[in-house]
Amino acid sequence: MGKRTHMLEQLVGDSQSLDRALAGEELSYKDGLELMNYDNLHLLGAVADNTRKKLVGDTVSFASSYYMNYTNVCAASCQMCAFYRKEGADDAYTLTPQEIEQRVGIAKQMGATEVHIVGGFHPTLPLEYYEDMMRAIKKSHPQLNIKALTAAEIYFLSKLTKNSTKEILSRLKAAGLDSMPGGGAELFHPDIRGKIVRGKCTGQQWLDVIEEAHNMDIKSNVTMLYGHIEKPEHIVDHLIKIRELQKKTNGFLTLIPLKFSLDNTELEQEHLVNNECSSVYDLKIIALSRLMLANVVNNISVYWVAYGKKLAQVALSNGGNDLVGTAFSEEIYKSAGKTTSSSVEELATMVKEIGRVPVQRSTHFDTLKKF
Numbered sequence: 001m002g003k004r005t006h007m008l009e010q011l012v013g014d015s016q017s018l019d020r021a022l023a024g025e026e027l028s029y030k031d032g033l034e035l036m037n038y039d040n041l042h043l044l045g046a047v048a049d050n051t052r053k054k055l056v057g058d059t060v061s062f063a064s065s066y067y068m069n070y071t072n073v074c075a076a077s078c079q080m081c082a083f084y085r086k087e088g089a090d091d092a093y094t095l096t097p098q099e100i101e102q103r104v105g106i107a108k109q110m111g112a113t114e115v116h117i118v119g120g121f122h123p124t125l126p127l128e129y130y131e132d133m134m135r136a137i138k139k140s141h142p143q144l145n146i147k148a149l150t151a152a153e154i155y156f157l158s159k160l161t162k163n164s165t166k167e168i169l170s171r172l173k174a175a176g177l178d179s180m181p182g183g184g185a186e187l188f189h190p191d192i193r194g195k196i197v198r199g200k201c202t203g204q205q206w207l208d209v210i211e212e213a214h215n216m217d218i219k220s221n222v223t224m225l226y227g228h229i230e231k232p233e234h235i236v237d238h239l240i241k242i243r244e245l246q247k248k249t250n251g252f253l254t255l256i257p258l259k260f261s262l263d264n265t266e267l268e269q270e271h272l273v274n275n276e277c278s279s280v281y282d283l284k285i286i287a288l289s290r291l292m293l294a295n296v297v298n299n300i301s302v303y304w305v306a307y308g309k310k311l312a313q314v315a316l317s318n319g320g321n322d323l324v325g326t327a328f329s330e331e332i333y334k335s336a337g338k339t340t341s342s343s344v345e346e347l348a349t350m351v352k353e354i355g356r357v358p359v360q361r362s363t364h365f366d367t368l369k370k371f
Contacts, residue, residue, distance in 0.1 A: 005022060008047055008050055012047065015034065015043075016031075017030075017034045018044070022047055022051075024051075024294070024295065027291055029240060031292075032232075032235075035284075035291065036232035036288060038284075041287075044288075044318075045283055045319070047287070048286070049287075049319055051291060052319050052320070056298055056299070056321045057357075058356050058357050059321070059358075060320075060322065060356045060357065060358055060359070061322045061323070061358075061360070061365065061367075062322065062324060062326070062344065062347045062359075062360060062361065063324070063325035063326070064110070064111050064112045064113050064114075064325065064326050064344050064360060065114050065115075065116050065147075066106075066107030066110065066112040066115045066116065066326075067116045067118075068115055068117050069117075069118060070100065071119040072091075072092060072093055072119070073093075073120050073123070074121045097136055100136065104137050104140065104144070111344070112144070113145060113362060113363070113368065114147050114179075114325070114362075115137065115144055115145070115147065116181055116325075117146065117149065118150055118181055118183055119153070121152075126161065127168065130157070130172060131172065131175040132175075134146055134148065134175040134176035137176060138176035145178045145362065146177055146178045146179075147180060147181055147363055149172065149180060149181075150181055150182070151185070152183070152185075152206060152209075153184065154169060154172075155205055155206070156201070165208075165212055169213055173216060177218065179219050179363050180213055180220035180221070181220070181223075182222040182252075182254075184223075185203075185222055186203075186225040187203070187224065187225060187226070187235070187237075188204070188241050189203065189234045190202065192230050192231070192234045196228055207241060207245055210222070210251070213251065214249035214251025218251075219251050219253050219363075220251060220252060221252065221253055222242050222297075223256045223258050224239070224256075224285075224289070225258045226260065226281075227285075228260040235288070236288075239255075239289060242255060243296050243297065246296050247296060253299060253364060254299035254300065254301045254365075255297050256303055256324060257285050257286060257303070259276070260277070261276065279311050282307060283314060286300060286318045286320050290320070291319070298321075300321060300322065301323070302315040302320035302322065302323055304347075309350055312350065313353065313354050316351070317354060351371075357370075359371070
């Protein structure tokens, strides 16, 4: 470890930011911008991988996760989303309690340890729908971790039902909510957020809701949507806001950088984005995430559903240490043309192929199985 770090120190003389990263120092906004514009991807990735090895070792984790999108009906109409439908559309759907129970039963048979539940901003579903859903799941499958509803969905429910976000979180926790996914974060900076989402909470409102959840001991993931029309400063701002909140709450389990998927979105149709971002940019984002969040959020997840399995392997060598999960029945990326399911055995093989150690984990990153 020391020898590798020493070799890297000799190579990064032209970058004070990489020097600081190698020394384990916290990187500033200025450092982040420098690294976003740094053109030696191999060296950036090597420093990020060195940091990853020091902080979390050589294991690569993943969960056996079942994704359930309970509705695609949404009051918002975000330009970067191919999933949403308006109420009354031919292909709009909302799952009934019976359909939810059936799908969770399938998830359990598939070996899932968590059910990841997100949907659109349904304009008429009452809070009781969500409470009943969670109670039914817990009654039949008490050991299954319910990771449900993004901070953006909680905020929408608050406006819809005229309850405080704290009240909604409290009621859902009582009904069985164990943890929360990281969706809806997109990018926090107001200059970019208004151009990629419509009818959704602000970045600060997202952060406020998730802080409330963390203070109630509801841990969560956090995402970052990139590869559309953002600028480097929007990425760095997002990472610093995550870091600052984590220092207050220690409630984030992992950061999941999400690559924007172009097909069937409004951004594509309006020719605001004509191509998905390059693999070089993907790897830079993973590496920067590792270095900006080092010692604060130490799990950096590589969402193989968006990358494909080969690029995901490379991303794991650029600072990533987690593959999120099996993504059984994931609908949102599927709507944008991505293949979205795998088995724990396939993910374990991916990890072994790059000389790392695969581990199946729980939602809260406890080891469940070694391969």
